[in-house]
Amino acid sequence: MENISELLNQHHLDLKTMIVFKKADRTLIPFENKTFKEHHLTPTQFSVLETLYSKGNLRIQDLIDKMLATSGNMTVVIKNMVRDGLIFRTCDPKDRRSFLVGLTPEGRKKIEKILPDHIRNVEKALKVLDEKDKEDLIRILKKFKDLS
Template structure:
């Protein structure tokens, strides 16, 4: 590999865009985008959080998360409910249909992840994830 090919930004971008294209292909038949799925999936892990908390968790701005949530609400996958602790705020909940959609897509996305890691040992995958986490911590 030439030193010019070592550009971290380029390598991360290429890999991310390729993975996202493949994920988009698998999700489009279910009417979701990878962004919508990631928000839905993260919400399901933390039922009852606020839009602000969800934005922080997914590292997106609140406006973007709000637009994604609007689409998920229209699709019947998420509901906004009044926060019993604060009448001015809403909590977010995954609907039964949302949970079913997650369960339907998870095996497909697991398969895609296995494809992405093809040819790597478990040790190499663990090291790769650890390296990505270190890079993330170094730049945040």
């Protein structure tokens, strides 16, 4: 049986890093969610609108991959957003087994209204970092992408 005290001592910095990382995440989430709530969207709905706005029409699987979402949840989100007139869904002319989704004029108008507020909230949350800090943080966090 491993000695817990020894493990805690040996990995103190790892554990502290994880705790600080999680606390920072918990602090940042309300800044991000503020805009979604004000505009009556879930974070996933906002992400769909923002991704389609920046990337254009996408196959549903490509949208899921770009958003790092699960397909089960996305099926419901897409269905509801089509129902609400924010996005459209149509057969992919290149592959009849796939569907494309894109912004409707209403969806484009909504994301263009929301994005400035979102950008200001992100800027407010990250103002504690200077440009070099932000670049360093991006570089460091990218190291996690191949972890799984």
